[in-house]
């Protein structure tokens with residue numbers, strides 16, 4: 770990790786890591802939770818995450834796909850930084866109006882890189898990948914802020930998705946240990 774990454778890991782960990790008993794999206798129960806909204810609500814911290822994320826995007830990305838809800842502020846920040854269009858991907862298609870699953874420009878045939886806040890089992894990303902592919906997007910990579918999935922495994926290998934992370938759980942644990950917490 771560069772010193773910038775080390776500092777970002779320390780600041781994200783200090784800002785977002787909560788301890789207690791948390792039921793996760795997957796139904797798993799965890800003694801730790803990374804509350805992504807605590808960094809997303811901080812403009813400087815969000816900009817630092819967006820800057821790191823922009824460097825992880827595949828070069829052929831045409832559209833950013835921010836996943837509801839926590840992926841949307843990050844995708845918007847990266848979109849602003851790079852001047853690249855974004856999609857705002859709902860968990861379920863809206864049931865009225867335009868009835869869209871993904872809000873924004875037409876993406877059929879476009880290379881969409883997913884933008885996610887936290888990956889634990891990869892379930893939310895898998896659902897979005899399948900839905901966007903069914904609608905014609907080319908989806909090959911997800912870039913997340915925090916990857917807390919088991920180290921050394923790709924939880925999205927089954928759908929052929931590459932996972933790139935700004936920070937892993939191991940890096941956040943190391944930052945916490947270095948801070949003596």
Ligand SMILES: O=P(O)(O)OC[C@H]1O[C@H](OP(=O)(O)OP(=O)(O)O)[C@H](O)[C@@H]1O
Nearest residue numbers: 794795837838839888889890891892893
């Ligand atoms: O990898 P997984 O096991 O699927 O877990 C991670 C997902 O769970 C959270 O979603 P949630 O629906 O809680 O989040 P939101 O607040 O972003 O809507 C998080 O934002 C990820 O989308």
Ligand SMILES: O=C(O)c1cc(=O)[nH]c(=O)[nH]1
Nearest residue numbers: 793794802803805887889
């Ligand atoms: O798996 C989840 O639901 C989850 C874990 C976590 O640390 N943070 C979060 O927002 N969601």
